[in-house]
Amino acid sequence: MREQLxxxxxxxxxxxxxxxxxxxxxxxxxxxxxxxxxxxPILIVMAGMVVRYAYALATHVPLKSEDIAxxxxxxxxxxxxxxxxRLGCNSLIGNNQNLVTKVYFPKxxxxxxxxxxxxxxxxxxxxxxxxxLILVHTGWSVHLIWAPILLLTMVVLASGIGLVVSAASLFxxxxxxxxxxxxxxxxxxxxxxxxxxxxxxxxxWLLLNPVAPILDGLSACIVRRQPPDLPWFAYxxxxxxxxxxxxxxxxxxxxxxxxxxx
Amino acid sequence: xxDIALKMEHVYKKFRKGEIFDSLRDLIPALxxxxxxxxxxxxxxKREFWALQDVSFEVQRGEAFGIIGHNGAGKSTALKxxxxxxxxxxxxxxxxGRLSALIEVAAGFHQDLTxxxxxxLNGTILGMTKQEIASKLDQIIAFSGLEExxxxxxxxxxxxxxxxxxxSVAAHVDPEVLIVDEVLSVGDYVFQQKCMxxxxxxxxxxxxxxxxxxxxxxxxELCQRAMLxxxxxxxxxxxxxxxxRRYLSEALKPRSGEIxxxxxxxxxxxxxxGGEQSTFESGDTAWVDVEVTAHENAEQLxxxxxxxxxxxxxxxxxxxxxxxxxxxxxxxxxxxxxxxELKFNMAHGAFHVxxxxxxxxIQKEYDRLAPGATVFIGSSMAVRGAVNCxxxxxxxxxxxxxxxxxxxx
Numbered sequence: 001m002r003e004q005l006x007x008x009x010x011x012x013x014x015x016x017x018x019x020x021x022x023x024x025x026x027x028x029x030x031x032x033x034x035x036x037x038x039x040x041p042i043l044i045v046m047a048g049m050v051v052r053y054a055y056a057l058a059t060h061v062p063l064k065s066e067d068i069a070x071x072x073x074x075x076x077x078x079x080x081x082x083x084x085x086r087l088g089c090n091s092l093i094g095n096n097q098n099l100v101t102k103v104y105f106p107k108x109x110x111x112x113x114x115x116x117x118x119x120x121x122x123x124x125x126x127x128x129x130x131x132x133l134i135l136v137h138t139g140w141s142v143h144l145i146w147a148p149i150l151l152l153t154m155v156v157l158a159s160g161i162g163l164v165v166s167a168a169s170l171f172x173x174x175x176x177x178x179x180x181x182x183x184x185x186x187x188x189x190x191x192x193x194x195x196x197x198x199x200x201x202x203x204x205w206l207l208l209n210p211v212a213p214i215l216d217g218l219s220a221c222i223v224r225r226q227p228p229d230l231p232w233f234a235y236x237x238x239x240x241x242x243x244x245x246x247x248x249x250x251x252x253x254x255x256x257x258x259x260x261x262x
Numbered sequence: 263x264x265d266i267a268l269k270m271e272h273v274y275k276k277f278r279k280g281e282i283f284d285s286l287r288d289l290i291p292a293l294x295x296x297x298x299x300x301x302x303x304x305x306x307x308k309r310e311f312w313a314l315q316d317v318s319f320e321v322q323r324g325e326a327f328g329i330i331g332h333n334g335a336g337k338s339t340a341l342k343x344x345x346x347x348x349x350x351x352x353x354x355x356x357x358x359g360r361l362s363a364l365i366e367v368a369a370g371f372h373q374d375l376t377x378x379x380x381x382x383l384n385g386t387i388l389g390m391t392k393q394e395i396a397s398k399l400d401q402i403i404a405f406s407g408l409e410e411x412x413x414x415x416x417x418x419x420x421x422x423x424x425x426x427x428x429x430s431v432a433a434h435v436d437p438e439v440l441i442v443d444e445v446l447s448v449g450d451y452v453f454q455q456k457c458m459x460x461x462x463x464x465x466x467x468x469x470x471x472x473x474x475x476x477x478x479x480x481x482x483e484l485c486q487r488a489m490l491x492x493x494x495x496x497x498x499x500x501x502x503x504x505x506x507r508r509y510l511s512e513a514l515k516p517r518s519g520e521i522x523x524x525x526x527x528x529x530x531x532x533x534x535x536g537g538e539q540s541t542f543e544s545g546d547t548a549w550v551d552v553e554v555t556a557h558e559n560a561e562q563l564x565x566x567x568x569x570x571x572x573x574x575x576x577x578x579x580x581x582x583x584x585x586x587x588x589x590x591x592x593x594x595x596x597x598x599x600x601x602x603e604l605k606f607n608m609a610h611g612a613f614h615v616x617x618x619x620x621x622x623x624i625q626k627e628y629d630r631l632a633p634g635a636t637v638f639i640g641s642s643m644a645v646r647g648a649v650n651c652x653x654x655x656x657x658x659x660x661x662x663x664x665x666x667x668x669x670x671x
Contacts, residue, residue, distance in 0.1 A: 102369035
């Protein structure tokens with residue numbers, strides 16, 4: 001494993017290059033250019049606003065700007081996660097198939113590059129979000145220091161899932177459709193539009209979804225100006241690290257069979 | 263470091279043919295089905311086949327090693343194992359030094375990027391650093407001859423341009439071990455020559471080259487040693503000329519008579535003074551025997567023989583009629599023999615001897631045997647090409663340039 005990681009490090013130039021290629025191709029093809037990066041999050045935020053507005057009408061609790069900020073803060077990492085899983089799913093097949101069957105290099109570079117190019121989109125969108133947060137006077141606190149840590153956890157989780165689904169979709173062509181369905185409906189089981197505390201005591205069941213504590217924590221440290229729920233954060237982090245570690249081992253175990261199974 | 267650049271020891275590679283479950287939709291019913299029918303588990307053994315069996319060889323530094331064999335003999339599998347794209351089922355293989363594999367040179371290209379961007383991308387995939395590529399960029403572009411189009415997206419390139427750019431990048435990796443799989447088949451003649459020159463300079467630089475090609479001429483020109491594969495097994499390893507000869511002699515198959523034709527060529531034989539022979543020295547005299555069998559009455563017949571090079575390009579052609587023998591007639595069940603004497607003034611390489619029988623006055627061809635026989639011409643490396651014009655060097659001197667010549671320059 002150490003040898004494999006060393007090799008990955010030696011090939012880091014290729015990781016940047018393929019990430020760069022993916023970004024370049026995406027922005028070259030679309031007329032909208034950088035708008036592409038914020039289109040998806042904006043759509044999610046707008047959907048979230050509709051949901052929150054309906055909630056406000058039903059409960060007769062007026063909608064606050066904080067609620068909208070919370071939806072926006074959680075939408076971006078969610079958009080990052082699904083785009084990184086979706087691209088990761090296709091990273092070993094389709095356009096990159098030739099790279100798998102004809103050239104040697106550590107293949108985990110492909111799903112990792114898919115994750116990194118999604119991360120780039122996320123960072124572009126974050127800049128827009130920052131402007132929005134300043135406009136609605138969210139303010140800041142010392143707890144903001146948690147934000148990068150939580151995002152890093154998200155990156156770890158996304159990489160782990162990316163490694164697993166990329167290898168799985170190479171061996172089984174319908175994994176892609178399965179993942180697509182899970183991603184479409186995943187948002188209903190994840191506190192993006194709603195907050196965990198709305199469910200009271202039963203909210204902890206929602207937090208079993210490892211993405212939930214991360215999103216809730218982000219909303220806490222950015223919008224509610226309080227630290228994230230530490231035990232649940234530890235749960236997410238543990239899950240993410242296990243996923244990445246296990247995913248990497250699984251990926252490297254299957255890698256020799258890639259070229260002949262594709 | 264040892265002098266051995268790469269080696270394989272008793273390498274086996276097994277593939278599965280037939281269906282492989284490539285979707286969960288198929289796999290899950292199959293697995294549940296299998297739980298109830300235990301007996302069928304052994305079926306899978308029959309679906310396996312060995313693409314490589316007990317392959318051992320080694321290549322020294324500074325050596326070019328050729329691999330020849332029919333399609334499906336296991337050549338590409340061997341290269342994929344060496345380039346680490348696949349793992350052997352059994353056995354050991356080792357590579358000393360930086361490896362560059364020209365298996366599919368344009369594999370890393372992305373359609374929407376320009377030629378220049380793809381040079382960087384593909385170079386990185388092949389293991390170069392960004393600085394390295396930047397320093398060689400001009401060389402690479404010049405080698406490809408695509409200066410004009412280098413900032414055009416490669417999706418607008420022709421397939422030849424595509425391959426040329428791919429090869430140019432790969433050829434500049436400065437490998438210690440270079441694996442080349444049939445990349446010369448693309449590109450025009452000038453570019454092919456450029457590639458051969460580039461490979462020679464790589465070899466002179468001390469790298470090892472593993473060259474796979476169906477172009478026997480290129481293999482014999484480039485490689486000192488070669489290996490012949492057949493059905494995944496090594497048939498022979500040795501000096502290239504011997505291996506090529508062996509390959510050609512295995513390629514010849516006896517021909518069974520075809521009765522639906524009126525007249526058939528039943529045999530074409532090439533011999534020297536000692537008898538049937540398939541290897542000659544350039545300039546040797548050879549006799550070509552052609553045997554014709556008639557199944558029905560036929561008249562106004564002539565036998566044509568011709569020679570082709572490996573690319574089936576006709577380099578020589580003659581006939582009984584043109585050599586002064588009048589058209590002849592055959593009755594059913596009669597046979598006809600003729601012998602041509604030829605001087606094999608060809609340069610180094612493999613050539614096919616072909617024959618046809620046709621009706622002279624209406625140019626109707628009854629039968630042809632192409633190739634009827636294959637010969638391998640050996641010669642000193644002093645000549646290359648298709649023919650041996652028996653060159654002699656008569657004058658070779660150095661003179662100072664006169665002042666008038668200098669003005670012209």
